[in-house]
Each structure stands twice: as C-alpha cells, then as structure tokens.
Amino acid sequence: AQKITQTQPGMFVQEKEAVTLDCTYDTSDPSYGLFWYKQPSSGEMIFLIYQGSYDQQNATEGRYSLNFQKARKSANLVISASQLGDSAMYFCAMREGPGTYKYIFGTGTRLKVLA
C-alpha cells in the first residue's frame, strides 16, 4: 500500500514568493521520521529537512520549513522566498520505526520557479 502521497505532480511559483508542497503519509506506528529531498536536473538527491513524529515544533532549515500536522498525517514542505535555483523535483519520504530501517519515498513534485 502506498504510504507516502504527493498529489501535486507539478507546481509553479513566482520568484520571491512562498510555495507549499504537499505530502500525506499513512502509518500505524507512533514513532516515525519524515524527510524531504530535492533532486535538481543534475540528478543528485539532496537532503533538505527532517521532522520526527514526537517533535513538538515544526522543523525549519533556512528557507525550508515543514508544516507538520500529525492528526491529519500531513508533512508539507514550505519554501519561502523562492529562488530560480529551487526549480527541481521534491520528494517526501518516511521511515517507520523502530522495527525497520526502510525509507519510503513519494512520487515527487516538480517545482518550477518563474522569473
């Protein structure tokens, strides 16, 4: 069963504006970790941000923040002040635990930042 859902195959945002990329997940485990990765056209996968299921506050890393709504099982990525270099594929991922070390990835959202 699909456990990570990214419903937006593609998104556009104007440079300098904020954008939210959606991610919902499904798990019955109370302990898990949520991750976002960026894949630019060069192909590399770059780790952006992490949120633990027991973390009380939403994670932030520079211009990236994670809007974590546990009851709704959503972990949306917010990019503030978009830059042209933010154009890329973005993947949401989850690791359930502590019994497994597998990471499950969503299908990704392609973001295009417009000048």
Add this chain to the structure above:
Amino acid sequence: DARVTQTPRDKVTEMGQEVTMRCQPILGHNTVFWYRQTMMQGLELLAYFRNRAPLDDSGMPKDRFSAEMPDATLATLKIQPSEPRDSAVYFCASGTTSGSSYNEQFFGPGTRLTVL
C-alpha cells in the same frame, strides 16, 4: 566534505552483459541502500544493508540482481544478465540508523545505466 561515491557514473551495455555498480558509503555510516529510479516507477528500494548484513532485498529481481557488501567501504550491485528494462539511474545511499533515531540518508550521484 564526506560524500557517497558511485562508479561508474554512466554505463552503456548490451543486453545479456554483466553490469557491476560500486558504491563507497560515507565512513562511519552503518546502513547502505540501493535504489533504482525510472520515470515510470519513481524511486524504488532494491536492497539495503545494516552493519554489512543484508536486511531486505525484496525489491530486487532475484534471478538477475545481486547485492553484496564485502567490506564496510564497498557495496556492489550486480546485474547478470542485463536487460533493456534495467535501464535506469541506480542510487546508492548511506546513513546511520538506530532503533530510536531517524537520521537522513546521503545519496551518491547515481549510475545511469543504459542497456541496449
């Protein structure tokens, strides 16, 4: 700046040939993952090792794929014989895993495989 390295970066081969991809994880990481990425299937987990022991290879076609970790600095993914449907980008990733913490994975640059 520690990085996961993968070789080769690009590989073009003919159907039926053996392909070996290599990965050097980041020193000190105890978990190594192999993924395959295609347009149709997205990012698929093929296999992963923890402390060099294979924990899960359920994502791999068993008849032609094999993954090994002969030592802590080298992981290999072998396809024999290769088929055109194996054409994809193969990523290796490494990380530090424990039961109660959730650390990020660090990905290598990938091997782009084309089987003609």
